[in-house]
Amino acid sequence: MRAYEVYFDTLEGMLKRAFSEQEDVLEAAAEKIADSLMGGGMLYTFGTGHAHLLAEEIFYRAGGLVRVCPMLDERLMLHVSASRSSQWERTAGLGEELMEKYPAGAGDVVLLISNSGRNTVPVEVARLARERGAVTIALTSLAHSGRVTPRNPWGQRLFEVCDLVLDNMGVPGDACVPLPDGRFVSPTSTAVGSALLQAMAARVEEIAREKGNPVETFISSNVDGGDEWNERLIEKYRDRIPGL
Numbered sequence: 001m002r003a004y005e006v007y008f009d010t011l012e013g014m015l016k017r018a019f020s021e022q023e024d025v026l027e028a029a030a031e032k033i034a035d036s037l038m039g040g041g042m043l044y045t046f047g048t049g050h051a052h053l054l055a056e057e058i059f060y061r062a063g064g065l066v067r068v069c070p071m072l073d074e075r076l077m078l079h080v081s082a083s084r085s086s087q088w089e090r091t092a093g094l095g096e097e098l099m100e101k102y103p104a105g106a107g108d109v110v111l112l113i114s115n116s117g118r119n120t121v122p123v124e125v126a127r128l129a130r131e132r133g134a135v136t137i138a139l140t141s142l143a144h145s146g147r148v149t150p151r152n153p154w155g156q157r158l159f160e161v162c163d164l165v166l167d168n169m170g171v172p173g174d175a176c177v178p179l180p181d182g183r184f185v186s187p188t189s190t191a192v193g194s195a196l197l198q199a200m201a202a203r204v205e206e207i208a209r210e211k212g213n214p215v216e217t218f219i220s221s222n223v224d225g226g227d228e229w230n231e232r233l234i235e236k237y238r239d240r241i242p243g244l
Contacts, residue, residue, distance in 0.1 A: 062220035095124030106133030117158030
């Protein structure tokens with residue numbers, strides 16, 4: 001079997017498990033987010049390193065929910081210094097800084113993405129968000145997180161400090177295609193995580209519409225009328241969503 005076949009087969013199995021084994025959690029998460037948005041709240045998203053890609057996956061997307069606010073800090077991304085970002089995500093106090101810029105609290109939902117769930121900043125943000133009354137949802141790998149010790153002052157992993165937990169079904173170390181020397185290539189957390197988030201967003205919209213209180217969504221700026229539609233929403237929420 002070629003390496004790409006191994007990857008596709010593995011990924012397909014993870015996707016099937018992620019949805020078939022977590023229907024109740026997905027539904028609960030979608031309900032929490034829909035209730036928040038219908039009540040005027042915000043969905044905040046946060047991740048460090050490659051997980052920040054998923055924090056932006058459902059932000060300002062064609063067909064995406066409008067009131068999504070990614071909690072962004074260049075120190076925790078990859079484009080300034082990828083290696084240094086690994087150190088920053090282990091730095092206590094940075095979560096406090098983020099929560100000052102992004103005031104998530106009662107009535108909001110905070111979605112936190114971390115494959116290992118062990119590092120300081122995601123756990124710190126989750127703890128602070130819960131203290132301030134926000135609902136917290138973790139997207140993590142329980143297989144990976146369950147095998148590592150916490151790397152933060154509180155001795156907790158992300159799945160231990162959030163109200164709801166979505167498992168990306170990934171293997172420890174994320175990469176899934178074995179090499180002859182025992183190493184692995186080709187991670188799955190982004191592909192599975194993206195599918196879970198987009199499916200959840202679709203259900204959020206459906207729940208709100210079924211309850212007679214539809215939520216706003218963007219459309220593609222590359223279809224006729226898209227710019228005009230989106231600009232109205234951008235102006236409406238620019239002050240609440242710094243990334244716009």
